[in-house]
Amino acid sequence: MNSTHLSICYLRGNLIWKRVGPLARVLSAICAAGFFAVATASATSVIVVNPSFETPNVFADPFHFQYFDALTGTGWQTSAGETTTIFQPVLAGSYNPGAIPDGIQVATVGRVISGVALPGTLWQDVGAVVGGATYDLDVWVGNRLEPSILDSTQYTISLLAGTTVMGSLQGIIGDVPNGGFAQRQLTVAAAPQYDGQTLRIQLYASGFQASFDNVQLSEHTPEPATLALFALGGGLLLLRARRKRVVR
Numbered sequence: 735m736n737s738t739h740l741s742i743c744y745l746r747g748n749l750i751w752k753r754v755g756p757l758a759r760v761l762s763a764i765c766a767a768g769f770f771a772v773a774t775a776s777a778t779s780v781i782v783v784n785p786s787f788e789t790p791n792v793f794a795d796p797f798h799f800q801y802f803d804a805l806t807g808t809g810w811q812t813s814a815g816e817t818t819t820i821f822q823p824v825l826a827g828s829y830n831p832g833a834i835p836d837g838i839q840v841a842t843v844g845r846v847i848s849g850v851a852l853p854g855t856l857w858q859d860v861g862a863v864v865g866g867a868t869y870d871l872d873v874w875v876g877n878r879l880e881p882s883i884l885d886s887t888q889y890t891i892s893l894l895a896g897t898t899v900m901g902s903l904q905g906i907i908g909d910v911p912n913g914g915f916a917q918r919q920l921t922v923a924a925a926p927q928y929d930g931q932t933l934r935i936q937l938y939a940s941g942f943q944a945s946f947d948n949v950q951l952s953e954h955t956p957e958p959a960t961l962a963l964f965a966l967g968g969g970l971l972l973l974r975a976r977r978k979r980v981v982r
């Protein structure tokens with residue numbers, strides 16, 4: 735719907751209102767629905783640093799992985815030592831051939847040391863929350879081929895405002911095909927009270943280990959021009975209602 739459509743909607747409703755009131759109300763409702771559909775149409779990508787875990791290249795490590803907390807400049811932070819890594823699966827047997835969604839490296843979160851499962855958390859702050867916006871967070875989740883005990887690993891993908899979880903998505907690694915990756919999408923509507931707070935992406939795993947790759951975030955906000963039209967339309971309807979009361 736555009737401004738022309740808006741005008742037509744209003745004029746038609748106004749004309750019909752005088753003859754058949756209920757029909758005009760239905761028409762007005764249809765017009766309003768059109769406005770709301772357009773009001774959420776603007777989408778922008780939120781910059782995620784190192785979204786695919788390709789930096790730095792960890793090939794030189796004997797096991798082709800490095801712990802995040804031993805690296806700088808990755809764009810990601812980790813809370814617990816030695817449980818999150820950047821991994822380059824050079825050797826066959828980690829994932830199915832061609833399974834890595836993007837590039838040649840992934841992140842692994844969580845591990846087991848001496849039979850004890852250590853959870854892991856990766857996070858990145860990506861700017862400020864826009865209150866009223868809707869966010870789509872896309873993450874690929876991987877299930878390594880070895881060993882099968884990995885299947886019981888639980889993972890949680892979250893969007894936070896500061897340290898408050900606005901929304902999260904949970905799953906079990908066993909739901910992902912063995913040796914493969916599957917895309918998961920978390921959609922979060924940011925409540926107005928979170929406006930201006932730090933927007934944080936968080937990836938968590940416990941039980942054994944989850945793999946993550948290709949993290950993408952988009953923000954959907956109402957278009958200012960559309961909101962202005964909507965306010966104008968609302969104002970016109972209000973004026974019309976007042977005029978009608980005066981006439982009576």
Ligand SMILES: [Ca+2]
Binds near residue numbers: 786788836839840947
């Ligand atoms: Ca990658």
